[in-house]
Amino acid sequence: MTEISQSQIERAIQTTCKTVLRNELYFSDLDGLAGDGDFGTSLATGYRVIQNDWNDIDKSNIGAMLLKISMLVSKHVGGSSGPIWGTGFMKAAMLSKGKEAVTLQELTDMLGSAIEGIQARGGAKLGDKTLLDALIPVHETLKGHCASANPDLGRALCDCADVAEKAIEETKTLVAHRGRASQVGERSAGTPDPGIVSIAVILNDWCKEFGVERTATAAEVLNQPA
Amino acid sequence: MTEISQSQIERAIQTTCKTVLRNELYFSDLDGLAGDGDFGTSLATGYRVIQNDWNDIDKSNIGAMLLKISMLVSKHVGGSSGPIWGTGFMKAAMLSKGKEAVTLQELTDMLGSAIEGIQARGGAKLGDKTLLDALIPVHETLKGHCASANPDLGRALCDCADVAEKAIEETKTLVAHRGRASQVGERSAGTPDPGIVSIAVILNDWCKEFGVERTATAAEVLNQPA
């Protein structure tokens, strides 16, 4: 079955660092519309350390690397994002312990486990207007590709970016039920969720990094700083 | 020699109550231009009590009455105005102890003693831009009238009102050297001193009360609320 190498995962993470740092203010501004405006800064604080400490991160295998990343997040990211992203990396690390490559099925399971962990940690479900509203459809998409005889990684990534982007628009009118945005009640309706936007933007940047052609359509993805 | 009766002094004080209460905000606004804006309120607090307690004030003689008024001021008027006006009434009371009428000379001496007391109390001298810059010329004017063979009370009052009014304009350009206004330095130059204005306004109202014809000319006296 189609494999994803450790070096591909490393590239994805390095790309994510750049995406998050470039969007620090933009993500915080989005969070400011209905939340407390700390999302971009909290996330960037962690990814800045990942980028700076990149050479010191244990890369003996995927699991070890993801575990270390989860630890850096736990140490440096505050707010709700620390536990959410830290839990996600931790769960993915546990399913990739000792591995130097993972199959698409394994990657899909890693994401599934991350989603379960995030749900257990924060109690959010689909439709609560959190980044799970992007991650869950992405996970479903990956499951679909796993089921095909000879899955194409590029096609899979492109489809994931599409569903994440779609989630932005689809959840915009919802009222947030989790996180600080949930405490402004109706005021959160009509604004995009910064967590969902961040997932869509990251996936879109991955497409670019891995040479997967795709045209973003959501304003929130197009608007991100160059 | 020309006498001033206790009832005339009572009328003058009652008139002063009305003048001060009517001008509470106006005097405070003037004080606000270069000071702390409490002059009108501080003074009105005292004169309101004098007006309300009027019937209970000991009127067995001029001295007893002025002593009681000095006590009411000491009890109710704060800021610099309490000690200044309280001292003035106290000194005047001491020179009119037991008297049911005073000569113009005695009245002049009462004012002189009040001025001395205020100077001893607050250390201000002529030209420091305080109400002494009105009271001292008024005192000089009274001394002049005393020197005449048969002084005319109405003329004397009118002349006093004139010199007090003149003091407003003459001191406007000075920098205050006493009171809170002195702490704004140069900023006090160009604004009239509220204490001087209050003396001019009171004397002008006494003219009206005692049927002395006079036309006020200073804007600050003309501007007072009707």
Added chain:
Amino acid sequence: MKKFVNDPAQFVPEFMKGIAQANPDLLDYTPEFQMITRKGGPNNSKVSIVQGSGSGHEPAHVMAVGPGMLTGACQGAVFAAPPVDACYETIKACASDAGVLVLVNNYQGDRMAWDMATEMATAEDINVKQFWINDDVAVEDSLYTVGRRGVAGNFFVIKACGAAADQGKSLDEVYAIAEKVNNNVRTMGVALTSCIPPAKGTPIFELGDDEIEVGVGIHGEPGRRREKIHSADKITEELFEAVSKDIPFNSGDRIALMINGLGGTPITELYVMYAKAHDLAEQAGFTVVRNYVGEYCTSLEMAGASLTILRLDAELEALLDAPAETAARIF
């Protein structure tokens, strides 16, 4: 934004450094985790009490560390829960054979961070219990699925638990006291102005020149409603009504009464409110046994106040009476 700040990103570490420098005999400061602990660390025969939350509520959290109060606390960025590791390190630094009670205001970010930290500490055989404080009556139920917020009532939970722990009570006993205080304490706040988080540089919300936010949260969360400003007495009545009807408190109750300033309101205005609140308490048949007027749980420089009522019994009265010492002090 006009504030005494240098680099807004360094605001929290800089003020924590100041607190540490000002209290060398009382506190230890670990900059790596924005953590402050009692000088000399935990006492193995006493339960430790720890807390940690976003910054901006001082003296709440790190300035509540000291004898008779918290054993240790860590701070996140302004209004953001601390990172998991800071929470974990705080538990570890305060680990005691008698156990550790994590006593935190109920917000999602804080809950998640302390949950993870507690799991990590438990995995290392540290005996940890958690308790979530949620005294804010402003938000009744609803949408706000993480539950009611913890605000100034926090002070009473810490004070009572800190005293009980220092008296040698067991972890279960201290936990029971936390429960008792939390069950008997209610708060509601009102904002006259928003605050400005230094890193954000702009107000969290906008209020008109004549508007107040009734039921505001300590991070500037909206409350029950926005209204035209009215007299101190009327505002105090509204807070008193909402708070006293919530449990409800009953005639004959012995109470502690707190008027807490949100950061930008001078003490005199708090006493104007206290005078009214005290009268209302007496009219309601409560006996005001203790009172607290000042800043206990703030929201940066927000102008505003909250009113807290705690129902007392002999045990709680004795615990509030017990001596305590923190960085928040006068002399």
Added chain:
Amino acid sequence: MKKFVNDPAQFVPEFMKGIAQANPDLLDYTPEFQMITRKGGPNNSKVSIVQGSGSGHEPAHVMAVGPGMLTGACQGAVFAAPPVDACYETIKACASDAGVLVLVNNYQGDRMAWDMATEMATAEDINVKQFWINDDVAVEDSLYTVGRRGVAGNFFVIKACGAAADQGKSLDEVYAIAEKVNNNVRTMGVALTSCIPPAKGTPIFELGDDEIEVGVGIHGEPGRRREKIHSADKITEELFEAVSKDIPFNSGDRIALMINGLGGTPITELYVMYAKAHDLAEQAGFTVVRNYVGEYCTSLEMAGASLTILRLDAELEALLDAPAETAARIF
């Protein structure tokens, strides 16, 4: 103007009522003279310390009454000296065979009121001495013919004299301590915003969005200059420089260091300043023996702070150490 007030004319009596209701075991309140005295009155074998000034500087003045601090104090309207009678009644209520020390900040209105009150009391054979506090270095000389202003250094004069009096020192000895503290204490403040006296309803002065007033007075009097805002460190340096060069203080001095909030500035910003001031003190070779960060002498809700340095000796250190209790308290 958004404040917790009812009728602005009743602001002072209402907050004083609140202070009294909140401290029934500590204080007596005489509304007629806006006067607060220690419960039980003066002790005939101890010197009494009294003070009184305009309101708006709380906890200064009436909230400084209590064991180890003032025997009594009275308040005028906001920023206005109290009426003479209030001063006289305060001296009378605190009259002691050991004598009364009137300890007041140096402002014209206050001086005149206390001068008259002192004369009246002396005429009744009460043994009264006066001492005028003038620690503000902002205004150097000049025009301001009533002399330098008294500001936050006030706290140290009260604390030391209060302790000395309670230890049984004679009137002359307590007076000598007031002199010693005043000779060794210096302060300068800075405002980020103006305050609004409730009865006035408008700001005392206007500052641009990026301006600060360096050397501001506690009634909003102008200071040395108006400048663009800069970092907390730079502002603290400027205050430290002005204050420490004034006496001057010398390397090797043992000092008490105070960062005093003017009313609207949160405690965290004060600690950012404290961190810098502490470092500067160490660099200057001073030993910071005691420190005070919080509100001691305010200007209503003004955002701003002042920095105070007091040079210590063994006697003053012991006096600052002595126990004291006032309405300003945490627990």
